[in-house]
Amino acid sequence: MPSPGASATQDTPLAPSVEKAYYRKCIELKRRLNEVEEANDSARLRKLRLNRAIMKMRLERAFLLDQLAKRMELDDDEESKQAIGNSNSSNYNNSHHDNEDEDEEIEDKQRQQQQLEQQNGSPSQPTV
Numbered sequence: 867m868p869s870p871g872a873s874a875t876q877d878t879p880l881a882p883s884v885e886k887a888y889y890r891k892c893i894e895l896k897r898r899l900n901e902v903e904e905a906n907d908s909a910r911l912r913k914l915r916l917n918r919a920i921m922k923m924r925l926e927r928a929f930l931l932d933q934l935a936k937r938m939e940l941d942d943d944e945e946s947k948q949a950i951g952n953s954n955s956s957n958y959n960n961s962h963h964d965n966e967d968e969d970e971e972i973e974d975k976q977r978q979q980q981q982l983e984q985q986n987g988s989p990s991q992p993t994v
Contacts, residue, residue, distance in 0.1 A: 880888070 879885075
């Protein structure tokens with residue numbers, strides 16, 4: 867059986883102004899609760915998407931580092947092969963280029979001499 871003091875406070879009606887104030891406060895709190903729950907849901911979803919993006923970027927970084935390591939190994943192998951090939955062919959190339967330069971110089975001198983002969987009108991041959 868309820869105590870007489872408890873039933874007296876429950877049965878006592880509130881003043882209409884106080885009851886309206888509690889009603890407005892309840893509506894306001896419900897609205898605020900919905901806003902907070904929506905913000906929480908959107909923050910949770912955003913965090914989930916960011917975690918997925920981070921995981922994707924970590925995988926991409928690992929893949930790119932692996933590809934870079936493979937290419938560096940290939941470049942090192944190619945450089946060592948080229949270094950061996952270049953040392954064998956460099957002697958030929960250097961001597962070949964020197965001969966070409968000398969040939970060009972001789973041709974230039976011959977052209978200059980022919981131009982001088984044409985200007986003077988007589989061949990420039992040594993007389994005996």
